[in-house]
Amino acid sequence: MPDVDHEMCALKVRILMSLTDDDLHGYEIMRRVEEQTDGRTRMGPGTLYSSIQALLDAGFIAEVASRGEEGLNDARRRYYRLTAAGRKAARDEAERLADVLRVARAKKILRGDHV
Amino acid sequence: MFETFCVLLLRLYPAGFQRAYGREAVQLMRDRARHERGFFVRIRLLLDLAIDLGVTSLHGFQSSKPLLAHIDGPPRFDVIHMHRPRPAALAVGMLTTILMFAAFTLLLQLEALPNAPAHLGKRSGFAMPGAGSNRSARQVTAANPEARHKLIAAIAANLKQRYVDRAIGQQLADALLARDKKGEYESLDMGTNFAARINRDIQTTSRALGIPRGVFVADVVYSARPLPAGPPPPMTEQMRERDRAMLLQQNCLFERIETLPRNVGYMKLTGFADATACQETTARAMASLNDAAALIVDLQDDGGGFGETALQIAGYLFDHPTFMYDPRPDSPVPARTASPISGNKLADKPVYVLTSSRTQSAAEYFVYNLKMLKRATVVGETTAGHQHSGAFHRINDHVGMGIQEAVPPDNPYPVKGWEVIGLEPDVKVSRAEAFEAARTPVEETVALPAVAQSPAFEVISIKPARSADPPNMRMRVLPNGDLNATAVPVLLLLQYAYDVPVNPSPRLSDLPGWRERYDIEAKAPANAVPFGLSESQKRGRMQGMIRGLLADRFKLVMRVEHKTMPVYALTVARGGPNLRKSTIAERDCIFDTGTPESCHNFIMGRGHPLNARAINMDDLAQYIENWTDLPVVNRTAISGLFAVETEGWTPMRLPPPPPGNPPAARFDDFPTIFTVLRKLGLELKQQEATVPVYTVKHIERPAGE
Numbered sequence: 013m014p015d016v017d018h019e020m021c022a023l024k025v026r027i028l029m030s031l032t033d034d035d036l037h038g039y040e041i042m043r044r045v046e047e048q049t050d051g052r053t054r055m056g057p058g059t060l061y062s063s064i065q066a067l068l069d070a071g072f073i074a075e076v077a078s079r080g081e082e083g084l085n086d087a088r089r090r091y092y093r094l095t096a097a098g099r100k101a102a103r104d105e106a107e108r109l110a111d112v113l114r115v116a117r118a119k120k121i122l123r124g125d126h127v
Numbered sequence: 128m129f130e131t132f133c134v135l136l137l138r139l140y141p142a143g144f145q146r147a148y149g150r151e152a153v154q155l156m157r158d159r160a161r162h163e164r165g166f167f168v169r170i171r172l173l174l175d176l177a178i179d180l181g182v183t184s185l186h187g188f189q190s191s192k193p194l195l196a197h198i199d200g201p202p203r204f205d206v207i208h209m210h211r212p213r214p215a216a217l218a219v220g221m222l223t224t225i226l227m228f229a230a231f232t233l234l235l236q237l238e239a240l241p242n243a244p245a246h247l248g249k250r251s252g253f254a255m256p257g258a259g260s261n262r263s264a265r266q267v268t269a270a271n272p273e274a275r276h277k278l279i280a281a282i283a284a285n286l287k288q289r290y291v292d293r294a295i296g297q298q299l300a301d302a303l304l305a306r307d308k309k310g311e312y313e314s315l316d317m318g319t320n321f322a323a324r325i326n327r328d329i330q331t332t333s334r335a336l337g338i339p340r341g342v343f344v345a346d347v348v349y350s351a352r353p354l355p356a357g358p359p360p361p362m363t364e365q366m367r368e369r370d371r372a373m374l375l376q377q378n379c380l381f382e383r384i385e386t387l388p389r390n391v392g393y394m395k396l397t398g399f400a401d402a403t404a405c406q407e408t409t410a411r412a413m414a415s416l417n418d419a420a421a422l423i424v425d426l427q428d429d430g431g432g433f434g435e436t437a438l439q440i441a442g443y444l445f446d447h448p449t450f451m452y453d454p455r456p457d458s459p460v461p462a463r464t465a466s467p468i469s470g471n472k473l474a475d476k477p478v479y480v481l482t483s484s485r486t487q488s489a490a491e492y493f494v495y496n497l498k499m500l501k502r503a504t505v506v507g508e509t510t511a512g513h514q515h516s517g518a519f520h521r522i523n524d525h526v527g528m529g530i531q532e533a534v535p536p537d538n539p540y541p542v543k544g545w546e547v548i549g550l551e552p553d554v555k556v557s558r559a560e561a562f563e564a565a566r567t568p569v570e571e572t573v574a575l576p577a578v579a580q581s582p583a584f585e586v587i588s589i590k591p592a593r594s595a596d597p598p599n600m601r602m603r604v605l606p607n608g609d610l611n612a613t614a615v616p617v618l619l620l621l622q623y624a625y626d627v628p629v630n631p632s633p634r635l636s637d638l639p640g641w642r643e644r645y646d647i648e649a650k651a652p653a654n655a656v657p658f659g660l661s662e663s664q665k666r667g668r669m670q671g672m673i674r675g676l677l678a679d680r681f682k683l684v685m686r687v688e689h690k691t692m693p694v695y696a697l698t699v700a701r702g703g704p705n706l707r708k709s710t711i712a713e714r715d716c717i718f719d720t721g722t723p724e725s726c727h728n729f730i731m732g733r734g735h736p737l738n739a740r741a742i743n744m745d746d747l748a749q750y751i752e753n754w755t756d757l758p759v760v761n762r763t764a765i766s767g768l769f770a771v772e773t774e775g776w777t778p779m780r781l782p783p784p785p786p787g788n789p790p791a792a793r794f795d796d797f798p799t800i801f802t803v804l805r806k807l808g809l810e811l812k813q814q815e816a817t818v819p820v821y822t823v824k825h826i827e828r829p830a831g832e
Contacts, residue, residue, distance in 0.1 A: 038151050039158040054171075056179020057152035058140055062186070065147065090151055 023063050025109075026053065028072060028094060028102035035076055037089035038064065064092060072098030129169060130160040136176055140183055275317060279307045281522045282325060286345060289520070289530045295336055299344070302332040322349040322526065341544015343454075343517060346529045353524045371404035379405035380432070381412050383425075388745055390664045391569055392419025392473075399432035399489045402439060409436055413443045413473070420667065421477040421569045427507060427558055431488025431514075434460035441493060442466045444502055446474040451496040454514060454546050456533035478503040479565040482550070483558040487511035495550050499540040505552040507561035512549035567689065567817055582668070583675045584610070584649040589829045592644035600644070604669050606717065608651030610676070614644045617681060617826065624673040625685070625821055628753045630780060633692060637823040645829065649676060662716045662726055677826075684825040694818060695755055695811035696762040697748045697804075705808035709741035709768035716741065716768075726768060734775015734797045737807075741768040747809075751800055754778035760816050763809065771807065776800045 023045070030036065030044035041064070042055050055063075067073045076093045094102075116122050133156040137149070144152070156176075163172050283300035290296030306312065306328060315321045325347045333344045362370075374380070379400040387393050394412060402409070416422060424440075438451055442464035449464045467474065480494050480503045491514045497503035517529035542550075556564045592599075592614040602612040602619055612619075618629055618638065627635040651672065656665050677683040709726075716726035726741040729750050737747065748761040756779040777794040804810055 038148075039155045042155065042159075054175050056175050056183075057137065057148070057155050058144060058179045058183025060155070061144065061148040061152065062183065089154065 023053070023055065023059065024067055024072075025102060025105050027060075027063055027067060028098050028105075031073060031092060031094040032099070032102070035091045035093045037091050041092065067098065068092075070097075070101075071095060072101055130157055133157075133160055133172070133176060136180065139180055144183060272313070275312060275315075275321075276307060278317070278523065278526060279303060279312065279325075282347060282526075282528060285520055285522065285528055285530060286329075289518075289532050290345065291531050291534055295333075295338070298336055299329060299332050303328060318351070318525075319349050322347045339544065341512075341546070341548045343529075343531050343535075343547050345517065345531065348519075348527050348529070350525050350527070354521045354527050356521070367404075370401070374400045374404045375408065379408040379412075379436075381408070382428075384412050384415055386416070386419060386661070387423070387566065388663045388743075390418070390420040390661070390667055391566070392416035392422045393425065394422070395425035395427075396429050396490075398430050399434070399436035399440075399493070401433050402435035405436060406439065409439050413440065413471070417470070417472050418664075419473065419476060421479070422473060423479045423481065423562075423565050423569060424503070425481040425562070426486045426490045426494060427481050427483035427561065429486055429490035431490050434458065434489045434492055437489045437493040438464055441496065442468055443471050443473045444478055444497070445500075449500065450539075451492070452499070452536070452538055452540060453492060454535045454538065456535055458536075477569060479569050480505050481561045481565055482507040482510050482552055483561070484508050484511055484549070487513035489514075491545060491550055495540075495542075495545050498550065498553070499542065504554065504565070505550070506554040506565040507552050507556060508558055509549040509551050509555075510545070512545065512547045514546035564817070567819070582608075582652050582655045582672065583679070584672055585652045586648075586650040587676060587680060588646075588648045589680055590646050592646050606656065608655035608669060608672065610647060610649040610651075610669075610673065612645070612647040615647065616642055616644050617677075620647075620673055620677055620681075621821075621823075624670050624677060626670075626749060627821055628758075630753055630778075632752070632758065633820070634758050634818060635821045635823075639823065639826050641828065643828065647676075662713060666727070680829040682825060682827045683823070686822045686824050688820050688822070689817050690820045691815055691817045692758070692820075693813060694758045694760050694816045696760055696814050696816065697744065697751075698762050698810055698812050699765065700805060700808050700810040703808055704763070704765060705806065706765070706769040706771070709770045711741040711768060713768060732775060734794050735778070736775040737771045737773040737803065740770050742771065743768055747771070754780065755800065755811075756780050757813065758816075758818050759811065760818060773803045773806060774798065776803045 026045045026048055027041055029048060030041050034040075036044065038057075038060055042060055045053050045055065064073070068075065072095055073092045074095050076091045134153050137145070137152050137156060140149075140152070159172055160169075163169060283303045286296045286303070287293070287300040288296070290299065303325070312321065312324065315324055326345075329345055329347075333342075334340065338344060377400075380396055380398040381394060382397050383393065383395040385393050394416065400408075422444075434453060438460055441449070441451060443466075445464055445466035447466055449466055450462055451460075451464060453460050453462070478497065480497060482490075482494055482505055486494065486507075487510060491510045491512070494503075494505055494510060498505050517531045519527055519529045521527045554564055594614055599614045600616075600619070602610075602615050602623070604610055604623075621627060621635065621638075622629045625635070649672075655672065656668055660668070674683075674685075677685075711726060713726070727743070727746045728739060729735075729742065729746075730738040732738060735750075735754060737750070739746070742750075744761045744763045744765050748759040752759040754776075775794065775797045777797045777799055779800070801811060
């Protein structure tokens, strides 16, 4: 059985990563995460919005009324933006994961042998 | 229909979820239903929805604050509990928060109470208390005119009473007070801008009074945090132990220590740690690079620290006690290095020091002395010019100043003023380019004196080749260092010894016109290639021995220069590398160039395909350079050994066929090297780089046995 808490954790990092360049709405976030993971991670609405809610509560993302250019907005949607704290948290987490990866490489426990 | 079904399913989600995100969820499902078409895709969508519904129903939905900050590290995503905290827990948490807030507020206020000016005393380290606090943007000093006049009067009084030349101190003080009287400081806030302006005015007046640029006079420092009110409390044993443990945990500020290709030692320091805690670590760090053929000391992020540690490291770079100039009067740092150090082999090795505008204080002391002693080549940016030699005085809670109170010791070197204006490097390049700018010449420097450092062949036999047929050409370096070559032209020896292409190249000129081939047998002395050396170290030794052979028997005189020219930079293509890790680790490599399957070797084939079991990116760049129209430099930043297997490719250039021989084979049916590399996730980009260029000044046919 997958570790649900662990999955939640990874998902939140993915969501933060998806918001690094643009303000996005829920469906766009879902698609970006799916692209980032080569289709391995598809979120249902419950998982997605629970994660978004947690990130909003943590101050890592913020809801924005619109995203700059008029033509890009859809009144039915809510848009989310990465905050400075969120960017820092994503960077810290990425660095931590990079460290884990470095150790994993050194220990040769990775599946496959591509860089 | 399908959309409606999905939307209906959403009604089964918890009520809280529907209230918070119901509308968005409906929109999301509509989007998915619209984009995810096809029977199986829709089955997958329904399955996703069912699982999601199950998980959400199981966990419930609510806004909750995740636990974020770990006390001992950066923020982490942690388990997010899905249970509401109990009211009692909330009440206790709130009460604790209020109590802690009140306690901290009280403590901070106590610390911020006004104190009398105090002399902080001298330190063993170079950093000044309060220095660096200019970074803070928060301006907390009062900005009323009376406070400002009082502050300027205090700065002036310090200059008058403490500056080493009382008459000049008086004039500096008068000039400052006159400017204040004229209202020149009225518009300034009382923070960093104020300190910068006062410093500028002190400097201007100093120049007018004949004090040369670069001589430290005084420096006003603003600190957003209240400056300590008196001398630092004496360190308890417990505090010392804690500091020591912290430093050891940070590896005594040795951020990286490694051996680069060609046996170049590299060490990066972020500061010079307290020698009382780190003397042993420093000794171990230097010992770990003891066998390096050259040393790069990276001080680009070295903010200074303890001169004793800088002196300890410098000690390894000399073979006799060497004077190191310290501008501070009564410095606690000894004047001479402790050289020679027993067992040390670095005293005669080339040293490159990397600097940046952040290199300061004790790091500048280190760089300056090595440069003045011509012991190191300094590469990078001008240093910060923060080697204060004055004593620090607190003026109020947020402002203090360093003043030159005593005459600095006589400086025997001609370059002066670096303490304030920074030290110019020998090779001026940006921070980002410094490493490469040092690495290229340092590797070359390592390679050249290798002739003297490497053992020489004991017995050399060179005979005209029995068969001058190119297919019989073989050259093999055996694991014990013996050289066994059949039908080789001298060019092949040059290629191995100097890492130059075998085909005509802008990197090697004035080759001899003769094309004789030779059978060569050269016997290495015992232990010429010791077992413990890395592959690159072994290769370096053999290159040295073959250079010796060329100098001895072919009377080769080679000139090397570094020229900036167009090159191909081997880089990682968009999408990242597609390289297969070799199954052979560097430590398991067999040093035997005659075995096609040994490390760092390519297996020859038609169209010189990239076939090898264990090569690194330097090997790859060097190999393809044999047939490209420009030199190739490795800029991939990929380390490690890889196995590659590609098809052949069309050479960009080939040597003209020998007279009377048929033209070279055609390679029109092969792809270009660009296509072949793209499959490995690599590419060649044309750019300029500085590369070693060799000119054969003299070479003659060998004299025989």
